[in-house]
Amino acid sequence: MRDKIIELAKKCDADLVGFAPADRFEKNDAIFRLFPEVKTVIGLGFRVLRGIYRGVEEGTTYYQYTTMGVENLEETVMPMALLRVAGLIESEGYLALPQRRSPLILSETGETNPEMQYSDIYRGVTAETQLDFLDCAVKCGLGERSKIGTLLTPEYGPFIRYCFILTDMELALTPLFEGTLCDGCDECIKACHGGAIDKDGKLDTWQCAVYYSGANGKKNPFMPPEAFASYPHDRKMEIINGLAHFDAESAKEALENIYFYPPAKHYYRTSICGRACDRACYIHLEAKGVLTKKFNHPFREKPDWELSTKQYQTGKRED
Ligand code: SF4
Numbered sequence: 001m002r003d004k005i006i007e008l009a010k011k012c013d014a015d016l017v018g019f020a021p022a023d024r025f026e027k028n029d030a031i032f033r034l035f036p037e038v039k040t041v042i043g044l045g046f047r048v049l050r051g052i053y054r055g056v057e058e059g060t061t062y063y064q065y066t067t068m069g070v071e072n073l074e075e076t077v078m079p080m081a082l083l084r085v086a087g088l089i090e091s092e093g094y095l096a097l098p099q100r101r102s103p104l105i106l107s108e109t110g111e112t113n114p115e116m117q118y119s120d121i122y123r124g125v126t127a128e129t130q131l132d133f134l135d136c137a138v139k140c141g142l143g144e145r146s147k148i149g150t151l152l153t154p155e156y157g158p159f160i161r162y163c164f165i166l167t168d169m170e171l172a173l174t175p176l177f178e179g180t181l182c183d184g185c186d187e188c189i190k191a192c193h194g195g196a197i198d199k200d201g202k203l204d205t206w207q208c209a210v211y212y213s214g215a216n217g218k219k220n221p222f223m224p225p226e227a228f229a230s231y232p233h234d235r236k237m238e239i240i241n242g243l244a245h246f247d248a249e250s251a252k253e254a255l256e257n258i259y260f261y262p263p264a265k266h267y268y269r270t271s272i273c274g275r276a277c278d279r280a281c282y283i284h285l286e287a288k289g290v291l292t293k294k295f296n297h298p299f300r301e302k303p304d305w306e307l308s309t310k311q312y313q314t315g316k317r318e319d
């Protein structure tokens with residue numbers, strides 16, 4: 001049955017499949033609150049195609065990352081795979097509980113999910129029964145937790161999204177990933193367009209939300225000269241230069257001023273930073289030669305680009 005699950009998951013576009021026995025989890029883990037009889041957690045990993053990041057990397061097309069790399073994977077490809085694999089398990093007489101992220105539900109009232117429109121997020125709703133997705137992925141042997149709390153896989157580095165199935169079927173385990181991909185190089189921290197990750201790797205979700213959506217004028221080809229016109233000039237330039245600090249309230253105000261690009265459906269904000277943190281990490285891991293999925297050319301072949309912010313000084317478009 002394990003082979004059949006892997007075969008079907010791969011037919012449904014999963015690139016990685018891992019199996020964690022329930023005894024890898026603490027007794028108070030959410031998996032037992034969700035499904036007390038759970039015997040196995042099945043992790044499915046879906047690579048975000050490297051080509052999808054190209055547009056952001058080159059500053060040419062941005063929509064593909066958010067629609068194809070985030071929204072379509074999370075809302076279409078991954079749920080379809082979950083349903084089909086869960087269906088296979090249930091056809092054998094076992095229960096299968098699919099688990100995809102609930103991106104609009106946060107247990108922390110003070111946090112946000114930078115990928116989503118902040119005003120559509122439900123905060124403070126109990127999320128006790130939501131899995132710790134990163135922990136599950138590690139326990140399923142898909143990869144390791146990086147310094148900044150992303151999943152790094154030996155195949156695709158940080159270019160991966162994942163979901164799970166809990167089942168009462170016992171299946172042979174996948175060994176935990178034993179390698180070390182994250183070397184603490186801090187390239188991810190340095191690459192962020194808005195200083196959203198501190199030196200210890202902690203992400204400020206509101207700071208990230210503002211710069212994920214494109215507040216840095218040096219990295220946003222769509223920002224008009226009159227952007228942030230209602231702000232005092234110094235504050236405006238601080239924001240546009242990626243140097244401003246935001247708390248929740250000031251971040252919400254800034255986000256209301258960042259609609260320079262159409263949003264995707266399902267409440268997803270368009271990523272203008274194009275996850276520069278993950279791209280920097282990928283470039284670093286690729287250069288070290290530690291990723292097993294090889295390409296004919298390196299991901300970044302020329303220096304990273306940056307736009308002039310002169311037009312924001314005057315509020316007039318530069319020709
Ligand atoms: S860039 Fe990647 S390898 Fe380097 S510290 Fe960040 S997560 Fe770790």
Ligand code: SF4
Binds near residue numbers: 203212274275
């Ligand atoms: S690069 Fe983008 S996704 Fe990464 S921390 Fe910065 S704003 Fe957030």
